[in-house]
Amino acid sequence: MKNRTAITLFGGSGDLTYRKLLPAMYNLHVLGKLEDNFEIIGLGRRDYTTEDYIAIARNWMKEYSRKQYADETFNEFAKRITYFKIDISNVDEYARLQDFYTSKEISDHVYYYAVAPELFLTITEGLRKYCSQNKAKIIIEKPFGADLDDATKLNSKLEEFFGHDEIYHIDHYLGKEMIQNILSVRFNNAIFKGIWNKDFIESVQITVAEAVGVGTRAGYYDKSGATKDMVQNHLLQVLSIVAMEEPKDSSMDREQLELLKALKPVNKVEDILVMGQYDGYLQENNISENSKTETYVALKVEIENERWQGVPFFIRTGKKMATRESQVIVKFKAENSAPQNMLIIKVQPSEGIYLKFNAKKPGTDKELQEVSMDFCQSCILENRINTPEAYERLLDACFKGDRLLFSKWDQIVVSWNYINNILAKHKAIGSPIYTYEQNTMGPKEADKLTDWILDLE
Numbered sequence: 001m002k003n004r005t006a007i008t009l010f011g012g013s014g015d016l017t018y019r020k021l022l023p024a025m026y027n028l029h030v031l032g033k034l035e036d037n038f039e040i041i042g043l044g045r046r047d048y049t050t051e052d053y054i055a056i057a058r059n060w061m062k063e064y065s066r067k068q069y070a071d072e073t074f075n076e077f078a079k080r081i082t083y084f085k086i087d088i089s090n091v092d093e094y095a096r097l098q099d100f101y102t103s104k105e106i107s108d109h110v111y112y113y114a115v116a117p118e119l120f121l122t123i124t125e126g127l128r129k130y131c132s133q134n135k136a137k138i139i140i141e142k143p144f145g146a147d148l149d150d151a152t153k154l155n156s157k158l159e160e161f162f163g164h165d166e167i168y169h170i171d172h173y174l175g176k177e178m179i180q181n182i183l184s185v186r187f188n189n190a191i192f193k194g195i196w197n198k199d200f201i202e203s204v205q206i207t208v209a210e211a212v213g214v215g216t217r218a219g220y221y222d223k224s225g226a227t228k229d230m231v232q233n234h235l236l237q238v239l240s241i242v243a244m245e246e247p248k249d250s251s252m253d254r255e256q257l258e259l260l261k262a263l264k265p266v267n268k269v270e271d272i273l274v275m276g277q278y279d280g281y282l283q284e285n286n287i288s289e290n291s292k293t294e295t296y297v298a299l300k301v302e303i304e305n306e307r308w309q310g311v312p313f314f315i316r317t318g319k320k321m322a323t324r325e326s327q328v329i330v331k332f333k334a335e336n337s338a339p340q341n342m343l344i345i346k347v348q349p350s351e352g353i354y355l356k357f358n359a360k361k362p363g364t365d366k367e368l369q370e371v372s373m374d375f376c377q378s379c380i381l382e383n384r385i386n387t388p389e390a391y392e393r394l395l396d397a398c399f400k401g402d403r404l405l406f407s408k409w410d411q412i413v414v415s416w417n418y419i420n421n422i423l424a425k426h427k428a429i430g431s432p433i434y435t436y437e438q439n440t441m442g443p444k445e446a447d448k449l450t451d452w453i454l455d456l457e
């Protein structure tokens with residue numbers, strides 16, 4: 001056997017594969033980061049030949065790859081790709097898949113679960129039954145399970161079959177350039193390191209606003225909602241990076257976990273949570289009649305530890321909002337009743353750091369004016385070209401066996417516990433889901449939590 005390596009994309013004909021995974025691998029190919037004999041196998045039910053599949057992929061690459069598309073380079077890249085038609089919900093179909101692997105002499109595998117979470121267990125069963133001789137790593141997409149029970153069941157099956165260290169829970173927010181930059185900014189600057197605590201910080205806001213609606217994800221989304229789809233994973237992961245203690249070594253697992261464990265359990269959910277649904281959601285395809293699924297959530301999170309006692313963290317996310325913007329805003333306490341300093345970390349689409357502070361107005365004795373320093377990272381063409389996309393960075397890390405930027409099972413458990421408790425309380429007291437207009441920043445009821453800020457430019 002030639003000991004070939006392959007990535008198998010369950011969901012190879014899906015949105016994530018076309019827009020993110022194949023472009024990420026194209027970039028890795030261009031950079032020479034894929035082994036010579038590395039293969040890409042796209043799985044789906046659609047009746048494609050490999051040629052059809054490559055033709056579709058070519059168009060997506062032109063649109064989505066970071067590295068400039070070139071026919072010759074793509075043709076070389078395309079030699080790695082095979083499309084394999086299969087119904088992955090049928091466990092016995094995996095016998096055919098294993099025959100295919102054997103015919104290609106592939107022994108080292110990365111299985112990427114880029115499908116709806118309902119299929120995760122079946123895939124695991126199919127691989128266990130027919131493909132157990134293979135050496136394998138698993139990359140698994142969010143949401144990891146529909147709730148904690150579901151996630152636990154899934155995790156024990158995955159660990160039993162693949163082993164704890166071979167499971168890579170992907171949270172692409174952890175691969176984003178500016179999320180990583182939070183670590184550099186926090187821990188390598190005396191001006192921030194010393195004041196990153198309750199004595200100087202009044203509050204923190206984390207916003208992930210999406211301008212799009214549910215689109216083609218309606219079937220899944222309607223069962224999930226914004227809290228499980230975004231808060232349980234992305235927003236709590238970002239929050240943990242903003243608030244954790246300084247990691248003692250190159251791993252930040254322990255510090256993130258400790259922070260998540262310190263989230264204050266919620267008592268009166270009506271005081272800290274506002275949910276909304278955009279006007280027109282019920283008319284979208286594949287949404288159940290009278291759906292009560294939230295497409296917007298705003299939440300006040302408190303942290304019970306010495307660093308953050310009494311400092312609220314406000315997080316919000318929603319669809320069909322007025323803008324597509326992800327930002328972390330740190331609001332400092334006022335000095336001498338002057339306007340508050342603010343640090344804004346812009347995560348996407350623009351990337352950068354913006355600091356607002358006070359200075360003397362020229363020509364006056366003491367009058368203050370608010371001034372700013374704006375480091376726009378993504379305004380520099382070279383930065384844009386040289387910055388890997390989140391999926392590119394994470395796939396590369398997984399191929400190298402580097403688990404640093406993947407979320408960990410113990411963190412997922414703590415996050416699910418926190419979110420389950422909130423959702424159960426919200427349901428128990430029959431809290432409302434407020435309708436909000438499209439192209440706004442969500443229901444006005446969320447203003448009772450805080451004065452939300454976005455983009456001070």
Ligand SMILES: NC(=O)c1ccc[n+]([C@@H]2O[C@H](COP(=O)([O-])OP(=O)(O)OC[C@H]3O[C@@H](n4cnc5c(N)ncnc54)[C@H](OP(=O)(O)O)[C@@H]3O)[C@@H](O)[C@H]2O)c1
Binds near residue numbers: 010045090113
């Ligand atoms: N899209 C994103 O930007 C994004 C971002 C973050 C996370 N995710 C996560 O990634 C996963 C996939 O999302 P997506 O947006 O790519 O979904 P999608 O566009 O709906 O694609 C679903 C994929 O699953 C395949 N599939 C479904 N049932 C199958 C079956 N029985 N047998 C074989 N293939 C089957 C479909 O193949 P056929 O169509 O050929 O049947 C298709 O390739 C989800 O867990 C989602 O939460 C997506």
